[in-house]
Amino acid sequence: MTLDYYRIFYYVAKYKSFSKAAKILHNNQPNISRTMNNIESEFGCKLLVRSHSGITLTPEGEQLYEHVAIAIEQLYQGESEILSNKTLEHGHISIGVSETALNIFLLSKLEQFHKAYPQVKIKLSNHSSIQAVDALEKGIVDIAVVTSPINIKKPLHTTSLYCFEEILIGGKEYENLSNEILDIQQISNYPFITLGKNTSTYTYYSNLFLNQKIPFHTDLEVATADQILPLVKHNLGIGFYPKELISKDSDIFEIHTNIKNPERDILLVQDASRATNIATQKFIDTISL
Template sequence: MITYDYYRIFYFVAKYKSFTKAADILHNNQPNITRCMNNLEQELECTLFLRSNRGIVLTPEGEKLYKHVAIAYKQLSLAEEELRQDRTLENGIITIGASENALRLLLLSKLEFFRKEYPNVRIRILNYSSPDAIRSLEANLIDFAVVTTPFKLKKTMNQFSLTTYEEILICGPKYKYLTAHKQYLKDLTEIPLITLSEGTGTHKLYNKYYISNNIPFNPDMEVATTDQILPMVIHNLGIGFYPKELAEEVIAAGKVFPIELEKPLPEREICLVTNKNIAMSTSVRKITDFICENM
């Protein structure tokens, strides 16, 4: 049976019209190169080279074979180089689906350190709600997701908890009087509430939280991203739930104020989610390991 090595040797012998030159390039010896080419001719049952004191010349059969082998060898060499670069993270593209809070609270800092170590890896980040990120992962549109709870996963998914974070209720100057003492949720029903839109994990979380307090969840304003809540609160359009860590700077500046509640808010998690049915490239495996191990 003809092996790939025979064709690789044939490629260099035919390219340089020399057994000696091929042996030097392949770090082999000339007798071994000659033996392999004799075996190749026997396998193919035709003469590929005409040998003389001046060197070698390809026969018509040899010319025909070389045209095909040259194309195949170049393609295989390109594939090997791409695999090598992927293995050493000299290139590669990683597509991540991330919810906004997961991105700002954790993923950006992780990516900063990863890029320092592997600057040639291209990273695409698609901003989704947690449910949308999971659906994109199921559809094989992203390599993995970094999202915030709550969300539902199918058995084909793996979940790795990265960290937890706390949310607080904040208000602008108009409602600062609410910060004088702890508030019961039922006493805030007349105050306009700003939250993320229906279909997001955050909307489902607070709907469940209000129901657990026997209060209907009827937000007055719904927005697409967490970022939109803060300026609306600052401009006294209502109160809203916001990640404590992201609110600390504006609280210190006196632009918004935390409202303490009698019943604590549910703790939230940031998780990395992968699809068992999607084979990971070396670069994807490396970055997911990097994120999970550096917690």
Template sequence: MNVNFEYYRIFYYVAKYSNFTKAARVLNNSQPNITRAMNCLEHEANCTLFIRTNRGVHLTPEGERLYTRISAAMIQLQLAEEELSDSVGLEHGSISIGASETALNIYLLDRLKKFHMTYPGVRLKICNHSTPQAIRSVRSGEIDFAVVTTPTKLDAPLKEIRLKPFQEILVGGKTFTALASQELSFKDLKEYPFISLGTETATYHFYYQLFLAHGVELVPDTEAATTDQVLPLVKSELGLAFLPEAMAKEAIRKHEITKMMLKEEIPKRYVCMVYDSKRPMSVAAQKLKKILLEQVAM
């Protein structure tokens, strides 16, 4: 048989909906055309595929066998169309991300490199945000999602996925080398100049609450706009500061700064992804999300 493929496509929808009129509506065609096409298919197949009733149509045993094969083929064709659409989207797409300095440095950069090498046609826009700013941008739809650090304060439909834990340490410049042999408490830190991020950041609020929990109010002598600014300030002897261990490690190795001992334990924080669960992501954003979630224990 040399049957017109379009007849099989129409057959699939008629069988799926058990109705000529519904199939015509889905195919943006007329009911008489659909009926005519099915009559032609039955003629060329030399068998009856449908039993017509006042309530619609039902498949004959021969129709059931044909539908099993046709439906499998249609599913494969639909998947192929979706893959082709995805491929086109990843050649010309774009992604807008909000990222805090810490999240960018200790987690996001390596993943962005991998994504860019795999999908070089996708344009990336990275917005340098504090965690609260990034959350507001996700909520307003200005960015696809955010990669920031805890603590976060989210309301539905925003959701958070923790990507990586990180530990912060207390550091000081070379002038604090002698002090490094002592074990300091949070109360002791009142006696020394202290560097912190600005009050609008999640890091400031984290440490403000941590200091309060130990009976001390955090009153920084120097405020930095970003985490990247803290390390140079510490090197310049402006005071003590908390930094992610990964960002301080190289400077400690080179003896540019000193790690201080602290009596109290600093709770772990997390790099996390924040997204709007009710807003569909573009194909490109979904691919980047998949890379970000690799090796994450869900």
């Protein structure tokens, strides 16, 4: 018994008509009738009673139809869902994202994607870069969008999406420093604000100082990047902050250094060992443009 046989039986039994079944299946009535004879022969019993008034199901036919109807309708439902996903009438995406990556890059891309595909459900998990990659490794999220530097291992791989620059800033009490050019040794003499140890930002600046053989001392470690700016504004220290996220503020001053302003990347991290659903792939295409 092939699936085609069951499909023919399903439509004949549903509409109690060979002609209707033939029309729906783009077939002809003799073929439908012949197929039903074959099905009954396979089962060794009558499934239909044919008369001038139409077709009725035998008890065996009713019993078979109950099961076949469930199977065929489930197949059609699955087919419909796949086609809907393909046109992004449905779908879901789970993204692990660091705060800096979200504010500098991803928010505008999310807005663009949502306008184009409003039916796709998006779940955002706000993590540090390290936590976002860990969530990807565990299969909790479909993709991660994070900031460099980040250590990954196969089967994960990264794609650079955007490059951003960070500048050293201070509040009003450090305004005099804006007229100087500091070296990294001088920077280390002032209270320094940065993200906590388990972040890619801390790793980045720790390496920056240690490469110059200067100990990296932090005076304030914060949980999220958006906490740095108000702390700097209230003169609790100086710190590096993404240039694009600093609005024109008379209480914030750029402190110039003789080191190249740190350039970092926003990275897309994917797991090559896992299949990507249609919605997620379309979103990857959107943010990769």
